[in-house]
Amino acid sequence: TKLKVGLLFGGCSGEHEVSISSARAIAQALKSGENTNKYEVLPFYIQKNGIWQGVEIAQQVLAAGSPYLPTDEQQGKHNLWQFPSQASEIDVWFPILHGPNGEDGTVQGLLKLMQVPFVGTPALGSAVGMDKLAMKTAFAQAGLPQVKYIAVNRSQIYSNPCVFPKLCDEIEATLGYPCFVKPANLGSSVGIAKVRSRAQLETALDNAASYDRRLIVEAGVVAREVECAVLGNDQAKASVVGEITYTSDFYDYQTKYTAGQADLIIPASLPDAITTQIQEMAIKAFAAVDGAGLARVDFFYVEQTGEVLINEINTLPGFTTTSMYPQLWAATGIPFSELVDQLIQLALERKVNS
Ligand code: ATP
Ligand code: MG
Ligand code: MG
Ligand code: MG
Structure with a gap:
């Protein structure tokens, strides 16, 4: 009998569309060559609003290559925890979610609770x-x-009494320009700015703080x-x-x-x-x-x-056919479909709770 692989994609993240592309490539690879006899793919889709969708809608999203938009009747509902019933059949999960709410340990904690093996790093390492x-x-x-950096908390930007000018002074004195202002928990360069002046630094900190409480400023190399x-x-x-x-x-x-x-x-x-x-x-x-x-x-x-x-x-790096991660392995001698197979085997090897 074939192993049922739950391909989990989409997600509440700015990298939602990238995740759809990654999932398309992985689904394709699981349905080709020797993988066909080993695996049955059941896709699951997490909408941008966090709602899970089962195989039917997930398949539509994979075929279309574009998001399934939240419907009016979903407005204000928090049924994030109502899983499609097909989820109970899964033997191994393959989450291919990028960025917040997927690459950061949140979904990994949930999959651990389900007590089903899953591809990739567990909660702690994902969060770190x-x-x-x-x-x-x-x-x-x-x-x-690594480069020199300064940790910033959002409260330092909007505090009263105002510590913001002192923070900017410290950044200028320690890191200089250009420096990079980043939200601590994101990906795909979202919220990141390269700044060359005090005015740009102030704007970039304010903007990055709209994405995350935790920020980092790095010396540019x-x-x-x-x-x-x-x-x-x-x-x-x-x-x-x-x-x-x-x-x-x-x-x-x-x-x-x-x-x-x-x-x-x-x-x-x-x-x-x-x-x-x-x-x-x-x-x-x-x-x-x-x-x-x-x-x-x-x-x-x-x-x-x-x-x-x-x-x-x-x-959980980008995993489209043209992404760096699978291309690096292809050049090392592991083609895409074999890479996907090995990742599932590594998940089974690790089992739950270990
Ligand atoms: P990813 O999509 O790889 O997850 P990310 O959002 O986590 O990206 P970073 O990799 O930290 O962001 O930075 C994005 C890009 O910004 C880098 O690839 C590089 O071009 C530039 N960059 C970031 N930090 C620095 C730095 N300290 N000095 C020079 N360039 C930098
Ligand atoms: Mg990154
Ligand atoms: Mg990333
Ligand atoms: Mg990067």
């Missing part, structure tokens, strides 16, 4: 990986080099952007290293999701020692957040000094 402040603390503890994919549980492996190039100011949302704005170079042209160093750092970072299954780890390579700095880990 998503929150850039917690992540940086874990990385620092593991001895991983001039570096090549390289990424490494990790696959496995306690004995995880690292892929070849890929590079992202673009002509825009930084790798912002528009550059990420407008065709032709960025190029992925796989493998990146790097000295062997740097490649090895990046791969070792990727595995260290994965362990530092107690990752499981998969992650994409992003780095800055400062060519002038030969320095490699870790930027971040993404525990």
Whole structure:
């Protein structure tokens, strides 16, 4: 009998559309080649308002490739916890939700409660990986080099008596310009700004605070952007290293999701020692957040000094056919459909509660 895979996608996140694309690619891979005999895919869709939809609507969304919009009759309802009855049949979950409410441990906690195995990192590591402040603390503890940064809480921006000017003074004195202002818990560069002046800093902090209570401001580095994919549980492996190039100011949302704005170079042209160093750092970072299954780890390579700095880990990276994560594994010798198969096997290996 085939294993029933619950492909969970969509989600209350700015990366909802990306999740639909990722799920389309994974569903396709589970229905092709040797996977056909092993797996039966049952898609489940989380609307932007958090409501779960079962197989029928989920299949429509996959076919259309665009969101199912909340209906009028759903207005004001909080039936987030009414699962489609088909959920009880699932043998293993494959959540492919990106960003808040999906990549951050919330859904992982729920799947643990269901006592069904699931692909990817459990709640703790997902939450640590998503929150850039917690992540940086874990990385620092593991001895991983990173850019200088300052943690900011929303209350420092809107407090009375006003501590905001002092905060900006501290950022200017410690980090200088350009610096990057980010909401701590987001992805796809949403809410991120590169700032070059006091006025831009103030606007960026105010804007980032509309996304999250927790913010981070980082010193800007001039570096090549390289990424490494990790696959496995306690004995995880690292892929070849890929590079992202673009002509825009930084790798912002528009550059990420407008065709032709960025190029992925796989493998990146790097000295062997740097490649090895990046791969070792990727595995260290994965362990530092107690990752499981998969992650994409992003780095800055400062060519002038030969320095490699870790930027971040993404525990549920983009998974479309053209995304960096599956492409890195394809170049390492694991084609897309085999990658999906291995991820499910890794979930079963880990079982529940471990
Ligand atoms: P993802 O979609 O990979 O989850 P994210 O929203 O978590 O992205 P980051 O990876 O932290 O955001 O930053 C987005 C981009 O902003 C980087 O790829 C890089 O182009 C630029 N960037 C971020 N921080 C810095 C920095 N400290 N110095 C230079 N560039 C930076
Ligand atoms: Mg990220
Ligand atoms: Mg991300
Ligand atoms: Mg990133």
